[in-house]
Amino acid sequence: AQKVTQAQTEISVVEKEDVTLDCVYETRDTTYYLFWYKQPPSGELVFLIRRNSFDEQNEISGRYSWNFQKSTSSFNFTITASQVVDSAVYFCALSNSGGYQKVTFGTGTKLQVIP
């Protein structure tokens, strides 16, 4: 069985603060994929990043960075110097790689960046 836990339901930060969104996952698969998606107030779901289970290298893209740690089954997302445009619901997701693809989303973390 797969499970994704995003324990933070809502976070509020003041603009320019750094914020980390937590994601903890469970899976019995040895090969799997982790993702982050952003859902701004307009409602669309935007793919942000994919991480393969065999690649624990952390990634930075502009103000966004991701920390993948297999030892703690976590895939955390940090926004540096947050901006109002970062206000959104962020979803962490987990997928296996088998023929019967199972995709599980976390319950989302709503981030509000206050100007």
Add this chain to the structure above:
Amino acid sequence: DTAVSQTPKYLVTQMGNDKSIKCEQNLGHDTMYWYKQDSKKFLKIMFSYNNKELIINETVPNRFSPKSPDKAHLNLHINSLELGDSAVYFCASSPRGQQGKGYEQYFGPGTRLTVT
């Protein structure tokens, strides 16, 4: 260029009616999905098709029937609509490892269904 498109964007209908939502993707992906997002933003996969074949069918009432005429299209037909069907329905597609690509999903804009 719209990658994954859905029509209609909004759908308001009465209980008991039958309605359809259409989805098209121009990304060349073999795999498409339907998701339901409830009022609490919880995303749940409903169906997945790979190359026109159903590969995931989660516990969904059989009033919901997906149809994939070709691998670029995945439609969702709902019979005898109920109040609890009110939600946002998202279509998505994924390369699922095709040609060395990843497993991420690309979502359509969503269809907000309101059943009164």
